[in-house]
Amino acid sequence: MIEKLVEKLKADKENWEKFRLFFCEKKIPAKTVLLKEGEIADTLFFIKKGCLRMWFNNDGKDITFQFFFEGQAVASIDSFIESQPTLFTIESIEPTVLFSLSRENFNFILNHYPEMKEGFNKILYTRFRNYAQLFLSRIKDNPRKRYEDLLKNHPEIIQRVPQHYIASYLGITPISLSRIRNKK
Amino acid sequence: MIEKLVEKLKADKENWEKFRLFFCEKKIPAKTVLLKEGEIADTLFFIKKGCLRMWFNNDGKDITFQFFFEGQAVASIDSFIESQPTLFTIESIEPTVLFSLSRENFNFILNHYPEMKEGFNKILYTRFRNYAQLFLSRIKDNPRKRYEDLLKNHPEIIQRVPQHYIASYLGITPISLSRIRNKK
DNA sequence: ATGCAACGATAACAATTGTTAAGAAATGCA
């Protein structure tokens, strides 16, 4: 995603120098909050190195429902698009390096390359389909099955992410996850 | 939705006579399958009277995950858009009267009124947001809370739909739903 | 009207998952 975008921008020699300044590199330690519940997302992030999680507060406990890794674009989509306060917090899990792009600059680029709009819509569509998938898996599968699917389809998540975040993501307690992992 | 569409088409006196023939009224008894898992959705339905449910098979049990009532448009969106076999079955709960519109005619109308495309995209966007909401409620809330939310926000569903479908929709067994309803 | 299928309630028991608590292992940082 970020690669394609930058490639495209670089090809446009005339404007590249200008666009380059739009992207701001940012280095953050683990457990840094990039966007806090209630704020309005005015920045799009691209992960160069590291990983993030998206979570929301539910009766004092935080519930993680999405992870992001290298190469992915990260934002509270709803909030970014509609300029509404986000329901979700975005936070680093590991020390992370990212590029940030402000909404203004994002819109500027989109207006400069209207053909990118379609690609952006596809990303949206994909993101929502992803929600639908997660939703169905919650309905269909019990925690053990969801863990096994995650292990099969995204072993990298289980490798890199602390277990209590994964437990939260699977909708169970860390204790229950521990049982599933060991009483196999 | 259907009202707006028909209103718009009627306003176009020149073509209304032609378009009118696109819509085919259909009367079906309860428990009639309109679209079966594995088929390709080539028809869009609008409900005049009655209600439907959308479900899929999971290890021999059917899981209901969406209800449709008067005035709503119904289709397996993914299948209808991408001409892929649907994962979901659409079935009437009550005796139902609906209008059907074939994909060809739907596309014909859309091409004739390109300004409708945006409205259609909004419907899509809304549908997906709805999935996201349902997804979050599955994560956040226990069955009792989900039942109470449904009772509060959609009492008409609880009134009209048999309990075992609602239990399925809530992700619990009919027995458990019965307990929740009575041990309040 | 009669019989059958669908629907809902309840009981008894099993399985799963949550809660609380304690301690071991790993990790990060001064």
Place this chain on the structure above:
DNA sequence: TGCATTTCTTAACAATTGTTATCGTTGCAT
């Protein structure tokens, strides 16, 4: 290195939910 924090595991018990089965009611079709 050593200390503090985070992370993970395990145990004992509680709560929730599922499973199986039975029974009464209702609605519909013949």
